[in-house]
Amino acid sequence: MSGKKEDFAPLVPGKVRMYVCGITAYDVCHLGHARSAVVFDIIKRYLRYKGFEVTHVRNITDIDDKIIARAAKENVTYDVIAKKYTDEYYRDMEMLGVGRADLEPNATDHIREMIKTIQGLIDKGFAYSLNGDVYFEVGKLREYGKLSKKNIEDLVSGARVEVNERKRSPLDFALWKASKEGEPWWESPWGKGRPGWHIECTAMSSKYLGDSFDIHGGGADLIFPHHENEMAQSEAYTGKPFVKYWVHNGFITVDKEKMSKSLGNFFTIKEILEKYEPEVVRYFLLTAHYRSPIEFSDVQLTEAELSIDRYYSTVTRIKDFLETAGTTEKPGTSADLEKLLAAFKDKFHHAMNDDFNTASSLGFIFELIREVNRFLDSKPSGNNAKELVIKTSELLAGIGGVLNIFNKTPEEWYRSLMKVKKIELSEEELLQKIAQRQEARKAKDWACADAVRKELEAKGIILEDKKDVTAWKVKAG
RNA sequence: GGCGGCGUACCCAAGUGGCAAGGGAGAGGUCUGCAAAACCUUUAUUCAGCGGUUCGAAUCCGCUCGCCGCCUCCA
Incomplete structure (x- = not known):
């Protein structure tokens, strides 16, 4: 919150409650998603290693505009899309050695909690409804902007936000959106609709971790507006400090530019794993500090x-x-x-x-x-x-x-490299070649021995002569 | 325009007040039938530039230059 490193002391000694923004399940994940997941996986593992009892919550957004758009395009219902990409996500994460969180709640399983929170915000005067939408009134919260270090006037003057004339301020953001024709909807006191983006994290984090918890994480691009808004809602609703430590990971860059969907300069995890061993990708993500940009x-x-x-x-x-x-x-x-x-x-x-x-x-x-x-x-x-x-x-x-x-x-490493480098050679063939070469070496037929080595090297296999045996490995790099 | 970050060798990168980690690449060497691996030596008297604070700064402060991010969906 201070924008600086601080000594870590959880709210409850020995216990760490951590909420990390997961994915919106509307498309396959790219390396940027992987970085975030790996970073918080490491943080969790290290805290556990240090003896903390860690409760890790990672949500999955399974309803939002992009999911609906994708579903419409593919002519299926939104939940089919969400399920498909959630499954893909887990597959990617498993490859990269990212463990499961303790709780992985879906937004759509918590509509009731969200409605309750929204109603509470209306009751407390922080939110207002408008034709079936409900908006959070940013002007009602004096501290709004404290996370992203923005002030309301700057935001208003620089607002590129699409103007909804009826909102009291262009900065007010949706807690609940009335559903349009053909969109999925849930019943609410304000009519049929669906939750806004930020409210799920407020409702689910407080349900599983309490009103105040220790660590909230996600990519640096979530600081504003997502985390700012999330905190505004949460603190307005509970009157308590929301999060003790905000942790945001830096971006993956390509030619120095942020890897992102909108720029189109992204590589999916799947693509990358076709060329590189999963451990290589995970290791790569650890070679720079988590807050620094890292060039792919x-x-x-x-x-x-x-x-x-x-x-x-x-x-x-x-x-x-x-x-x-x-x-x-x-x-x-x-x-x-x-x-x-x-x-x-x-x-x-x-x-x-x-x-x-x-x-x-x-x-x-x-x-x-x-x-x-x-x-x-x-x-x-x-x-x-x-x-x-x-x-x-x-x-x-x-x-x-x-x-x-x-x-x-x-051995597992080299087998895995063989697979990823698509070396067309069975281990059996390989051992045969090595035995053949050993014969030649015994006979001091160096030309023949060197020929075998050369042949294998051309296929990406390196031979190492040891005292009595010859070992093989896959040429790295 | 507002806010934030970054700039360390040929490349990547750690270091945030006390003689500049680590990996890759290059050169030379030891070992080896030859290799490979490994090890050794070597490649930043210097940390974008300029000033300042200090006994002492890559590290703190100020300015300048360059790059990037957020301010709109985004990990």
């Missing part, structure tokens, strides 16, 4: 893929070491690794405590990766060395668990 490009996604590959390569190396390390105690150069291991969790917590700095956290992960690689390069052996390496891999997995990345085995 193939270069960025490719770099994310390379980073993840570096992680899994190291995991493989760790696994090999644990399987083959001898029992003779040989310490290796472990000082730097031990130092970092000791400090690692604090560093991670510090970064995440500071407004969920995932980019910084990822940096620490790669510092640790380098240190463990250095340690392994020093050819240690024995149980102490193993323990250090085990501790490292547990730490890495633990952090990965909080961010919900790095949770595959390297």
Whole structure:
């Protein structure tokens, strides 16, 4: 609310109530929707990891102008559209590792609550009805504009709002809209109609989280008018502060411009997942701070893929070491690794405590990766060395668990890459080629061995010769 | 016009008062039959520019330039 970072202290100690604006189910989701979902998924996971009991509500708007328009165009009822795109949404989210919210209410299941809130606002003098519509009277709320830091005069003078002559002010916004011919409707004290955009969040958040709660989130483009109006309604209705911390994520940009439906410069999640592994997309979204804009490009996604590959390569190396390390105690150069291991969790917590700095956290992960690689390069052996390496891999997995990345085995990662890169080669064929090459290598027929490697490389497969075996992986990037 | 944000190496990016994380790319090296991976060295005496505050600023203040967002549906 202050527009600054503040120390976090929930209204009820140990419990966090969080409401995040979900989607309007009228079309498939693009990467911008994914960012918002991933950001709040991380916030929830981290708060839980820190021991808070989190109640997360994420609504789905299943009735609004765009849904109605789409339904009319496809000649189906609005609920068919809403259902279809809600299902698509869940499919996308699951791919990206975004968990379900605790409560995922639909607007149309809460018409009664909304009507009650609207009636209350009328009774308190904050709203008025007009030919079956009901409007919130912005001028009645002195603090209107405090979230988006706008004042009413500026808004009025700059108003590009379509003027409805009968509204008392052009800024007054609809709580209830009378239905036109052929539109879906619900019975109300003001006649047949449907709810305005903002009222569902007011009604549903108070139903599930109470009049005041801790965190309200959504994309930065929702600050005005949506969240401003939502807060106006809620505070006018309850007389209590609505939300303690507003959290808004920044945009995805394409050529520096906001990715959006209206500009048409968007990429759907589905499209992107045809070219990139889901984990790559999630990782990419964590490489910049959640409030910063993040530029979408193939270069960025490719770099994310390379980073993840570096992680899994190291995991493989760790696994090999644990399987083959001898029992003779040989310490290796472990000082730097031990130092970092000791400090690692604090560093991670510090970064995440500071407004969920995932980019910084990822940096620490790669510092640790380098240190463990250095340690392994020093050819240690024995149980102490193993323990250090085990501790490292547990730490890495633990952090990965909080961010919900790095949770595959390297084999799963490479299989997944094979699929997404459409490499037409079965694992069986691949192993056959490798065996063939091993024969050649045994016979020191280097030309033949190199030919096989070259052949596979052309298909996107990299071979790595180890002590007695040859491992394969998919070329990242 | 009002409000808000951003500008850090070749690219991405963290850092918001005490000698500039991390990833990618480039160059050289170690290792290897050759590779790959990994590691090492190297690439910002400097953080858009100009002033100011301070023992000390990328970090605070002021101005200038450039880019973007919101003010209308939008994650």
